[in-house]
Amino acid sequence: MTKTILDMRDIRKTFGPVKALSGVNLKVGEGEIHAICGENGAGKSTLMKILSGVYPHGSYEGEIHFDGSVRTFQNLRDSEALGICIIHQELALVPTLSITENLFLGNELSRYGVIDWDQAHLRARALLERVGLNARPQTLVGNLGVGQQQMVEIAKALAKDVRLLILDEPTASLNEKDSDTLLKLMLELKGRGITSIIISHKLNEIGRVADEITVIRDGSTVDVIDCRADGIDEGRVVRSMVGRELSDRYPTRVPNIGETLLEIRDWSVGDPERPERDRIRNINFHVRRGEVVGIAGLMGAGRTEFAMSVFGRSYGVNVRGTARLEGQEVDLGTVRKAIKQGLAYATEDRKGAGLVLGDSITHNTSMANLAAVSRRWVMNELGETAVAGDYRSRLRIRSSDVTQSVEKLSGGNQQKVVLGKWLFSDPKVLILDEPTRGIDVGAKYEIYGVVNQVVSEGRGVVMISSEMPELLGTCDRIYVMNEGRFVGEFPIAEASQEKIMHAIMKNEVIQ
Missing domain, CATH: 3.40.50.300 (P-loop containing nucleotide triphosphate hydrolases)
Structure with missing residues (x-):
């Protein structure tokens, strides 16, 4: 029987009146690849931030057992010291620094207080070979493609003697070739005894690598699937995620095409x-x-x-x-x-160019058509709020209210705000x-x-x-x-x- 390396028990987390997690249980076997599925806003990323110490012990309820002991992480350093490393969807690399500098940032190799660059480049080259990235350690990270940057992030985790690697939507921005390379690397790391957790919406990719799947819905664990015994039933995963049947992935439409x-x-x-x-x-x-x-x-x-x-x-x-x-x-x-x-254009880069992340749903919704919610250059704030509320309702944007900052929303709800903004431009x-x-x-x-x-x-x-x-x-x-x-x-x-x-x-x- 596989040894359990991670056991998260009845994890609960709130943000003000909003319940992000209301009783999540997660067990991961040592040396396995465990997938976590769920709708945007289900609580997947929140759970991983608790595990990695981004949300410190005391800010949530429940227990984390890692390697047989109860853990109370206060920050990322605490979790990384035990070999838990997380790679977020938005990569945490410095584009103006070299691969070597990124690999050992905050963990520099030094002698007598002076960085040993020869040793650093040598070790960087060895780490790059382990992840299959053919690049010079001196190369600036900003000159690499997104797929190559993902490999640098994994190499960075290996430099910290990772035991549990968490990947949050690792292939979301990758092409098919880079995605395939990343999945193969995950299987290679599994062969070396490294445990992985992958958060992904791509069921075909999960089917290639996952040993088990935990499905989270509305902040609770609703299903655990043993892929080795039961295989991958996409219909079951989807039903568990959304709480209903999706008999067709694409809603029917009778075309009425004109001039x-x-x-x-x-x-x-x-x-x-x-x-x-x-x-x-x-x-x-x-x-x-x-x-x-x-x-x-x-x-x-x-x-x-x-x-x-x-x-x-x-x-x-x-x-x-x-x-x-x-x-x-x-x-x-x-x-x-x-x-x-x-014309309206909803960009592929919703966070970088589609939204003002620090601003509210209200202001993001109206920004492409301010003339419709103002008179003589004076904003009609009540009208603007009403418009945002209307699109929040029509597009089923999950938020506390329209004053909520869009950076606090899940990716799917952020995308709905982008759509609302452009639909309001008529x-x-x-x-x-x-x-x-x-x-x-x-x-x-x-x-x-x-x-x-x-x-x-x-x-x-x-x-x-x-x-x-x-x-x-x-x-x-x-x-x-x-x-x-x-x-x-x-x-x-x-x-x-x-x-x-x-x-x-x-x-x-x-x-």
Whole structure:
């Protein structure tokens, strides 16, 4: 029988009147990979912050047993001293420092009070080899891709003699190749006796690595699944997460597609770092009333750059081409003009560019359409609050009230605030860039419902997604992009993952 390395018993945590955890139990076997699933806001990250000492002993109820003894962590140093290391979804690396400096930051290798750089680089090189990252220790972390930075974070944990590695949504921002590399590394670490906890919404990835799954709903443990004995029943996991059946991952919609709403012709965009080189080349694109149009492609294909260039030229230089809205040529030269013409763009980077994290739900909801809640440059605060409350109710945003800071919300609820902000701007065309990244299946279903509602009102939706099943399940038509060009276009009845990948590999430009 596997020895239990971690046993969290009846963990309870409140934030003012809000119950974040109301009785969570978690048991993890030594040398296993244990997955934690649950909707956004279920309490997964809160539980891990308690375990790692971010929320110190005394700020919660319940007991933590690690390696057979009761533990009372007061901070991260206490948990790390026992080999518990957490890697958050937002990586805790300093981009302007080298890999070596990041690996030993706060844990410097020194002799007589002076850092021993030769020894530090030597040990860094050994750690990088253990995680399979082929990079020089002197390389600045800011020059690495997100997948490589994840490997640096794991190497940093190995430098602290990790025994229990916690990964919070580790593949949310990774492409398929980097995700595969990370999952293989987790299995290799398991082979070396290192225990891992992975928080993820990607059930296919959990199925590849997890020995057990604990499902948390509304701050309580609702199911524990032994994957070795029972296998992975995705339906069971989803039912446990959302508390109901999701017979179809994508809500049904009967398309009612009308005339062309937005048309982009001969669109080319220069690379801001190399203006002589076009990042986007001769794009022809259109979306009709009542239509959801998808844009598929591999990471770096230019999907986000194209969308941002259309939305007020917020990406690129030397933008050429024409844009027509409802048959009339329009000027989309600035973000303000784009919004005024009826375009909205929900960025893939909701925390960095989509929201003001330190501000309230109310102010974030109104910021794209302040004219609608003001008169003669004076804000109508009651009206602004009423608008925010309306979108909070319509989008089912889980919060104490609309004055709550958005940084306190889960990722799924933050994404709903972003959607509310842009829906309040009353757009004719809504561009959604990776709208369900890092969001659980229940919240995804709700967002798909919002998309269906938007197009039922005669608007158009453009959806950029790296999840091909999502595009196939929600779109009426899909463009395929590669190297800054459109290389395929499929009505949904003719689209498949195989055809999309074939178009990418063939790489023939469509006109």
